[in-house]
Amino acid sequence: MSQGPLVLPPDYGDWLASLKQRIQSARSRAVLAAHSEQIRLYHSIGCDILERQRQQGWGAKVINRLSTDLREAFPEMKGLSVSNLKYMRRFAEECPNLQIGQQLADQFPWFHVVTLLTKVADPTVREWYAVQALDEGWSRSTLEKQIKNHLHDRQGAALTNFEQRLTQPQADLAVQVLKDPYHFDFLGLGDEAQERDIEGALVRHITHFLLELGGRVCVCGPSGAAGGGGGDEFFIDLLFYHTRLKCYVVVELKATAFKPEHAGQLNFYLSAVDAQMKAEDDLPTIGLLLCKTKNQLVAEYALSGMEKPMGVAEYELVRALPEPLDRSLPSIEEIEAELSRELEGEI
Template identity: 55%
Template sequence: MIIQTLKGYDDFLLDLKSRIRTAQTRAALAVNRELILLYWQIGRDILTRQKDEGWGAKVIERLANDLRKEFPDMKGFSRANLMYMRSFAESWEDEQFVQQLVGQIPWGHNIALITKLKNSTEREWYIHKTIEHGWSRDILVMQIETRLFHRQGKAITNFAATLPPPQSDLAQQTLKDPYIFDFLGLGDEAQEREVERELVKHITSFLLELGAGFSYIGRQVPLEVEGDDFFLDLLFYHLKLRCYVVIELKAGAFKPEYAGKLNFYLSAVDATMRHESDNPSIGLILCKDKKGLIAEYALKDISKPVGISEYQLVAAIPENLKGSLPTIEELEAEFSDDVEDDGV
């Protein structure tokens, strides 16, 4: 069978495919939005009945059984899920807000938000980030557990003085403090090259922790200036910022001379690698520890945009769990008891 070539057909087909995919996405979002709104309304009505009619907690189990009998093919009417609906309605009081924003993310994401966060401002922030980046539920949970809300945009920088306002604001929000590298499996005593090597080996997790927009270029990237060789620890290109990002790793505490060295590297990168359409390159110093005032003074007269953040090789234990963890003495006593019980 000979297929006749039609003028403009390929472009027409491409456009149709795009429109169909867009319609499918809109349909899926509409279905999800209606489901989320239904769950919110059920939760609201349960709350209202319990308040106005004096219904007790056991009514939820009875309601779950009756709903599953009536709708055996529908999932979502378990006692646990009805309890989540009740909590969901308690968390968001505005129906229009639920329909317009909260309804854009799946129910599993919403359960994660209401069970792991108490603050509505944080919840709303994570909703926006989920929509913006298309996070799965697992990624959302990871971002919550690593306290992204409290780390995003917290690096010490001189961006306000070295970049124009739109670029400086976006660059500031791109950086975090601290960065969590617990996926490396390294101890706190790890040296710079070891951390650097493991970050590249775990590049997918590293890029996830850096955030959206980072594109990896290389490690120990050579830079020649008047016959002298220099090496950049890690080099990235940021797609949203449209600029190179040079990252320098330091195994110890921040020292003021690190800023001057990175300033030189950025000047060299801008002179030898930057395209005329690129924005000025940005530098990030990642160190094990920093003192705020020393870091601020070090950046005060630096001409290139530089940020300073700490990194952690072992995730910090959340404050609310510290008191529930056993001490070394308690562990030793427990093991001692086990040995005695076994008759060893």
Template identity: 50%
Template sequence: MTTLVPAPDGSYASLLSELKERIRAARLKAAVAVNRELILLYWSIGRDILARQTAEGWGARVIDRLAADLRRDFPEMTGLSPRNLKYMRAFAEAFPDEEVVQQLVAHLPWGHNVKLIEAVKSPEERLWYARQAVEHGWSRNILVHQIESGLHRRQGKALTNFARTLPALQSELAQELIKDPYSFDFLALGPAMSERELEQGLLEHLRSLILELGKGFAFVGSQYHLEVGGQDYYLDLLFYHLRLRCFVVVELKIEDFKPEFAGKMNFYLSAVDDQLRHNSDAPSIGIILCKGKNEVVVEYALRDSTKPMGVAEYRLSAALPAALQAALPTEAEFAREFPLMALVKLRMEVEREIRLLVADQTEAERPLALGPMLTELQGLGLTPQTADRFRNALQTMNRAAHGLDVAAADAAEATEIASVFLAELRVIRDRRSS
């Protein structure tokens, strides 16, 4: 007798999908349960080793003996090396409360717990990072990054007016979510960057930006257009926060905070609330990210603002330790050792200014070489008066950039011409932006 296989109709497909999802969920629960039991086992082993060493004065060599004996009796089990047994002892010492282990750190993989032991010395901070890792589902690499960036010291530290402008529950959550300073160490930007370059860099590293902002931020757009009273306005970055249920406007400033920034943000938030906010959304929030700030000035600027906003700084990279800074040669020493370095730097500054001018004109893909960019600049009618002289000096600059020998007189002449050309470029750009 032949058994008929049911056709893959909608009912069968639905059953198959449901069973596959049930199997995945069961496998995940099994993996979590196995991990939890393993962590509890490691903690109990570490606790017993610690207790015996304390009570009976055992030395460190007993761990080597234990590791050899345990691996002999359980050859199929990994994780019983002397090094791992020492981590178990340190684990039990770092988390002495069994209830905390069961309810919190047993939900983290062993590698996460090892990193917490190695990288965080304060018990309070260690628990804080453990809770964050469980809540947000951080991978081990993300956990290490958050520890190295000092997230515990930055979280919830921004100056805001949330307590006055938001309901209590939303105010507490919003304050907790905003950091100060924000760490943009994934950007390779120098001190002479423009706001456009900062914004473009953040967009190019959007995943890293979202990670730094924190869980719940959904990207809506950059240079988001709003029309108010027949005039056009553009928001640097616009997000929607899934837990706060509100829009979040982020404004980027490459200078220290000024009181007028708060007034502009107040205007933007009014427009967003009027044009984008739904009836079920909470009031929109603004975050002003600045190079620096005076806390007293910020407090005065936010005191009478009617819209919820916060002010925080950002950091592009951590400063070198003093010992390393002292070991580095000074700019004068570099100039003596590498006489053509200033010429190479000047060429880079010229190229940067030309890119900014060309980018203002068209959205087409930009040429990479400096020569074609000069030609495009000429086609746009933005050529400085000394362009022909600069083209002649460019050959000398290119030789310097490729490490070839350049006569001192030629280098001096090229430097003089390029400096004048650079100044003219900046005048043209300032005139167009005014």
């Protein structure tokens, strides 16, 4: 006897969605708990190694033997290599209270901790990156890239009129979102590149561009039309919506030195976006003018006369690779194969 079509209860969809959310939340909590236990275990092992070395004076060969013995005892367990045991010792030495500055280290996956320890020598700068990584939810690769690109030196460095044109807390948040200079070496263009070449390359490499913009940005599109009245249309270079600032961001590219008229043009575009696109609950649109170079005093004078909130920053298409923050520290790539990215987070 054939059965008729399955008739689901009226609330089945809502119930299923609720179950999915609960399962996902439980899985996320389990992952976080596993990370926390791993970090605390590694810290305790590091403390033991550090204390015994201090008391007994033994060297690296004992760590080699310890790695062999632990691997034999726990063949299924990853992270017991000589390299990783040395990282544990260093972790215990530099973070005796299980904290990176004021941040609890067990909030991070192990590879984030190793990256912070090996890539950043200054404890104050290390804590800055730890805070940013937590706030922005950076992956390990993003954390490495931001450290390599010296984000702490560039964040909040753009010249703006935000304090005069925006209310708090948007003004402070907007200042911290912008940086100077912006690094566009991922585009593969030379210094002779024209504006449209740069704009097109930024769109093609939009993921890298969004990371350089600071994340939490939605792409609204390149070359957006801003009506000027009377049937005229003017085209902005790039338009974004920043989910943290809750406002549109207009980006204008100039493959030349900054000129005062650039600020006037951007001011017009911001007025058009506010009038035609900004919703009632959106905060005022902000502008970012990216120039090849700028005269600081000229830019300050120009921004002071603008009605709309905007910032001016330089960009670099070609730059020398930055020097490591600590040349004497081992690189993260020296971790052995069993500490590969695929095994990140396992105990």
